[in-house]
Amino acid sequence: MFYEIRRYQARPGRRAEWVHYMEDVVIPFQASQGMDVVASFVDEQDEDGYVWIRRFEDEARREELYAAVYQHHRWKAEIGPAVHDLLIPEKSLVTRAIPTPASPMR
Template identity: 75%
Template sequence: MFYEIRRYQSQPGRRDEWVRYMEAVVIPFQTSKGIDVVASFTDEQDQDGYIWIRRFEDEAQREAQYAAVYESDRWKNEIGPVVYGLLIPEQSVVTRAIPTPASPLQ
């Protein structure tokens, strides 16, 4: 099992709009496709920073769920264009993290 810790940069001054869209559209859509969204945060030190965490059992599950989300017509035609308009995609950072043996996030 592993986690994706995703850090995004919203377009300047648009983080509140981004958070509303994430919570109303992106997260519900992804969870409907089986993705386990563990947490969602705003960055206290960066007025345009946003972080969220997703959990996967293994690489095969991640690949299948990515395909279900990112290859869907709804993502390609509706959700994705809004996401890419609200974010600065080239500043996104994705870290894959595996919990240590004593981590409560097992």
């Protein structure tokens, strides 16, 4: 099992709009496709920063879920374009993290 920690930068002044879109559209859509969204955060020190975490059983499941989400017609036609409008894509950072043996996240 591993976690994907995703850090995004909303376009200046649009973080509240981004959070609303994430909570009302992106997260429910991804969950409906089987994605396990663990947490969602706003950055306390960066007024446009946002972080969220997804959990995967293994790489094969991640690939399966990525295909289900990002190849879906709704993502391509509606959600993806809205995401690119609200975020600065080149400032996105994705990190994979594996829980340590004593972690309660295991």
